[in-house]
Amino acid sequence: MKNSKFAWLLSLMLVVALFLAACGGDKEEGTETTTDTTDKEKDATTEEVATDEEQVLNLIMTAEIPTMDSALVTDAVGFDLLNNVNEGLYRLNQDNVAEPAISEGEPTVSEDGLVYTFKLRDAKWSDGSPVTANDFEFAWKRAMNPDTASEYGPYMMDGVIKNATAIMEGSAEYTELGVKAVDEKTLEVTLEKPTPYFLSLMSFGTFLPQKEEFVTAQGENYAKNSEALLYNGPFTLANWDGTGLSWQLLKNEEYWDKDTVKLTEINYDVVKEPGTAVNLYTEGQKDRAGLTGEFAMQYAADPELINESETSVFYFKYNQERLGEKTPLANVNIREAMSKGFNKQDLVDVVLANGSVPANYLVPKDFTFDEDANDFRDVNGDMAEFNAEEAKAAFDKGLSELGVSELEIELLNGDTESAKKMGEYLKNQLETNLPGLTVKLKEVPFNVRLDLDTNQDYEMQIAGWGPDYQDPYTFMNLWLTGGGNNQMSYSNPEYDKLVTSSVNELAQDPEARWQALADAEKLLIDEDFGIGPIYQRGLMFLQKPYVKGIVAHPFGGDYSYKWAYIEGKN
Amino acid sequence: MTKYMIRRIVYMFITLFLIASATFFLMKALPGSPISSAPKLSPSQLAMVEAKYGLDEPVPVQYAKYMLNLAKGDLGNSFQFKNASVTELIMNRLGPSVLIGTQGLILGVAIGILLGMIAALRQNTVWDYGSTLIAIIGISIPSFVFATLLQYWLAVEWGLFPVGLWKDGWMSSILPSVALAMGPLATASRFIRTEMIEVLSSDYITLAKSKGASGFEIAFKHAFRNALIPLVTVLGPLAAGLVTGSLVIEQIFAIPGIGEQFVKAITSNDFSIIMGTTLFYSVLLIVIIFVVDVLYGIIDPRIRLSGGSK
Numbered sequence: 001m002k003n004s005k006f007a008w009l010l011s012l013m014l015v016v017a018l019f020l021a022a023c024g025g026d027k028e029e030g031t032e033t034t035t036d037t038t039d040k041e042k043d044a045t046t047e048e049v050a051t052d053e054e055q056v057l058n059l060i061m062t063a064e065i066p067t068m069d070s071a072l073v074t075d076a077v078g079f080d081l082l083n084n085v086n087e088g089l090y091r092l093n094q095d096n097v098a099e100p101a102i103s104e105g106e107p108t109v110s111e112d113g114l115v116y117t118f119k120l121r122d123a124k125w126s127d128g129s130p131v132t133a134n135d136f137e138f139a140w141k142r143a144m145n146p147d148t149a150s151e152y153g154p155y156m157m158d159g160v161i162k163n164a165t166a167i168m169e170g171s172a173e174y175t176e177l178g179v180k181a182v183d184e185k186t187l188e189v190t191l192e193k194p195t196p197y198f199l200s201l202m203s204f205g206t207f208l209p210q211k212e213e214f215v216t217a218q219g220e221n222y223a224k225n226s227e228a229l230l231y232n233g234p235f236t237l238a239n240w241d242g243t244g245l246s247w248q249l250l251k252n253e254e255y256w257d258k259d260t261v262k263l264t265e266i267n268y269d270v271v272k273e274p275g276t277a278v279n280l281y282t283e284g285q286k287d288r289a290g291l292t293g294e295f296a297m298q299y300a301a302d303p304e305l306i307n308e309s310e311t312s313v314f315y316f317k318y319n320q321e322r323l324g325e326k327t328p329l330a331n332v333n334i335r336e337a338m339s340k341g342f343n344k345q346d347l348v349d350v351v352l353a354n355g356s357v358p359a360n361y362l363v364p365k366d367f368t369f370d371e372d373a374n375d376f377r378d379v380n381g382d383m384a385e386f387n388a389e390e391a392k393a394a395f396d397k398g399l400s401e402l403g404v405s406e407l408e409i410e411l412l413n414g415d416t417e418s419a420k421k422m423g424e425y426l427k428n429q430l431e432t433n434l435p436g437l438t439v440k441l442k443e444v445p446f447n448v449r450l451d452l453d454t455n456q457d458y459e460m461q462i463a464g465w466g467p468d469y470q471d472p473y474t475f476m477n478l479w480l481t482g483g484g485n486n487q488m489s490y491s492n493p494e495y496d497k498l499v500t501s502s503v504n505e506l507a508q509d510p511e512a513r514w515q516a517l518a519d520a521e522k523l524l525i526d527e528d529f530g531i532g533p534i535y536q537r538g539l540m541f542l543q544k545p546y547v548k549g550i551v552a553h554p555f556g557g558d559y560s561y562k563w564a565y566i567e568g569k570n
Numbered sequence: 571m572t573k574y575m576i577r578r579i580v581y582m583f584i585t586l587f588l589i590a591s592a593t594f595f596l597m598k599a600l601p602g603s604p605i606s607s608a609p610k611l612s613p614s615q616l617a618m619v620e621a622k623y624g625l626d627e628p629v630p631v632q633y634a635k636y637m638l639n640l641a642k643g644d645l646g647n648s649f650q651f652k653n654a655s656v657t658e659l660i661m662n663r664l665g666p667s668v669l670i671g672t673q674g675l676i677l678g679v680a681i682g683i684l685l686g687m688i689a690a691l692r693q694n695t696v697w698d699y700g701s702t703l704i705a706i707i708g709i710s711i712p713s714f715v716f717a718t719l720l721q722y723w724l725a726v727e728w729g730l731f732p733v734g735l736w737k738d739g740w741m742s743s744i745l746p747s748v749a750l751a752m753g754p755l756a757t758a759s760r761f762i763r764t765e766m767i768e769v770l771s772s773d774y775i776t777l778a779k780s781k782g783a784s785g786f787e788i789a790f791k792h793a794f795r796n797a798l799i800p801l802v803t804v805l806g807p808l809a810a811g812l813v814t815g816s817l818v819i820e821q822i823f824a825i826p827g828i829g830e831q832f833v834k835a836i837t838s839n840d841f842s843i844i845m846g847t848t849l850f851y852s853v854l855l856i857v858i859i860f861v862v863d864v865l866y867g868i869i870d871p872r873i874r875l876s877g878g879s880k
Contacts, residue, residue: 067652074607149622151607154615223653243659245826271824279733447602
């Protein structure tokens with residue numbers, strides 16, 4: 001009896017102790033954060049006497065920051081934040097054109113288009129030290145150093161910056177990369193071959209500077225949290241512990257163009273549940289919330305709804321050779337039937353209903369522009385549009401060429417709720433418009449789909465691509481014969497010739513180059529029906545009407561807050 | 571007793587070793603790569619990154635290296651959080667998960683016991699049916715539905731609690747804890763009710779009654795204590811249930827806990843985090859079950875812990 005009483009008391013005490021300990025720890029943290037914010041708010045109010053409105057923006061992210069090391073970053077959140085706290089030679093402006101940033105004016109380019117010489121403006125790091133040419137040389141070489149294990153360094157520099165390819169193959173040292181600080185303010189970059197989109201690359205996260213003394217001094221600790229980083233952009237990062245769900249951006253008083261920056265503070269919280277994000281928005285804690293699935297439909301008529309078009313395009317990949325054997329999709333008429341056999345407008349309006357638009361093309365609209373600001377999209381216009389009669393005619397022709405009367409085709413698709421809905425819709429459309437066709441849906445997780453794609457073990461799949469730099473080539477090079485992302489045995493020597501000419505003999509002739517890329521796109525989509533475009537993805541947001549001037553970008557960091565401000569909140 | 575404890579601890583390590591090995595090979599069988607941009611990279615680009623992480627070595631070599639590091643207590647670096655070690659990630663995320671888990675368990679079990687007792691003492695009355703109804707609701711409504719309802723009514727509509735986020739100290743933990751408490755509440759109340767009804771009809775209660783003991787004395791001193799014993803047994807599984815429940819609850823309330831990382835790590839092939847969180851949960855459960863077993867032996871003298879060694 002006595003024994004059992006003691007045991008109960010003991011266990012009760014243990015539980016209570018655990019409970020109190022957990023509570024105590026939490027409260028301390030809570031108080032700390034609150035004091036921090038109040039201090040900062042006070043600072044902000046004393047500095048910003050001129051404006052009467054508090055220039056504070058409250059945002060939601062759907063994922064954590066995996067890393068703030070510009071050599072290691074690979075994800076949307078990281079690129080987005082780097083674009084706002086750091087600055088490279090160039091920056092995308094409000095019209096999404098890359099313009100000189102840390103570079104003072106345009107660089108001088110050698111006759112052969114291989115050597116770019118940048119003069120740097122007087123800019124400072126957040127610790128007050130100057131941004132020098134060596135900061136660029138160091139950061140780029142570090143991204144090519146095998147010890148850094150950068151993914152985007154080799155990916156972006158391969159075939160562009162001199163010696164990058166040789167470094168990856170082991171025939172050159174990373175120190176031999178074609179970038180050199182001539183003096184403190186002069187940076188010389190040597191290219192492998194003339195690269196028409198090189199200057200837009202200079203606004204990309206991988207090409208940001210890093211201060212050598214700082215990175216070396218921090219060693220293993222570099223970029224572990226917001227204290228272990230330096231900033232030379234419009235904002236600085238604060239209160240980020242390296243893995244946490246919240247952080248802040250504060251106006252960078254050392255930024256060379258700080259007079260343009262109006263926001264003093266941006267507060268971020270990671271909210272992965274769309275419903276919670278909407279609740280925080282309606283409650284007024286957050287100024288912007290992304291809408292997906294059912295929420296997009298629910299708020300479709302809301303006056304605070306905004307629609308943003310993204311630059312990711314989704315399409316059917318037609319595999320012509322499955323595991324070494326020809327598929328029915330090797331027949332061009334069958335491919336034509338698939339491309340034209342479903343109603344894209346209904347798909348985006350009713351099934352997706354998230355702001356996406358039908359795609360009758362591969363290179364997205366509002367993405368690349370020529371020197372007169374004309375969209376690349378204007379050259380070819382729409383191709384392979386929905387046309388039930390043409391689709392049926394092509395399908396019948398294809399069937400007779402194959403010598404069959406019926407066809408079963410497997411459609412490989414993702415396993416998310418929205419992907420499944422789309423798969424069902426496409427199956428229904430194709431089967432209705434193409435009598436004799438049976439579509440077998442195969443829904444698998446993303447990683448499994450990638451595996452099947454790599455092994456070319458599928459017939460037809462819904463895939464997508466987002467750009468890595470601002471040039472049609474980032475989409476067009478996918479379908480070169482033997483290309484790493486082709487994986488469907490599409491091969492047309494004429495297509496190869498047109499696409500490769502755009503980075504070789506036509507590299508310095510913008511007009512002929514665009515025409516060549518446009519011709520290649522027409523060949524791929526409208527003659528070969530190598531892929532079947534479906535839609536260009538869009539995003540829907542609720543945004544408070546007092547939030548102004550957020551700029552959305554087609555590649556690299558998603559948004560710039562340099563020009564954003566609050567007006568009419570009170 | 572000491573012998574029993576030592577044996578149990580040795581078993582615990584063997585279990586952990588087996589779990590770690592199984593997890594390692596299952597992980598390697600997952601499709602995809604922990605290198606997030608692998609699908610984009612060319613073979614030579616990918617090779618450069620894989621060499622750095624030792625992913626190019628044969629699986630048995632990777633296994634041996636991994637187990638050696640693990641023995642040294644080194645869980646390695648995360649693949650997603652490129653500058654954070656697994657230990658750092660778990661430590662940063664542990665607090666909120668432990669807080670809502672513990673509160674949820676205590677709250678659920680306490681209210682469950684109360685409801686169970688009321689139901690047993692007022693058998694076949696409105697009280698009994700009411701508590702049964704609550705238990706059925708608790709069992710049948712998944713915690714995430716309950717969480718969403720709580721969030722909508724108590725936070726958005728009535729503004730009593732924060733909608734989510736981990737910013738208002740203890741207040742932030744209330745709704746998630748309540749949502750988590752529903753499962754244990756239902757289980758505890760059912761267990762207590764059944765046991766108490768059984769105990770109340772046993773001979774020694776009749777004896778106590780005949781000796782003139784008050785109703786209160788009978789309920790608490792005699793019936794309740796005996797009814798608690800089976801509840802202790804299910805505490806282990808209940809705690810396990812909370813761990814899995816918290817995966818979703820943490821996401822709904824946007825709480826920086828460890829649960830949601832467990833799921834995310836698997837979909838992104840983050841080998842080190844998968845291993846780290848799996849081992850962490852395993853240790854937690856093994857320890858809870860061990861403590862419950864020891865307590866059980868102490869509470870109920872009929873259970874011989876050192877059974878077998880005569």
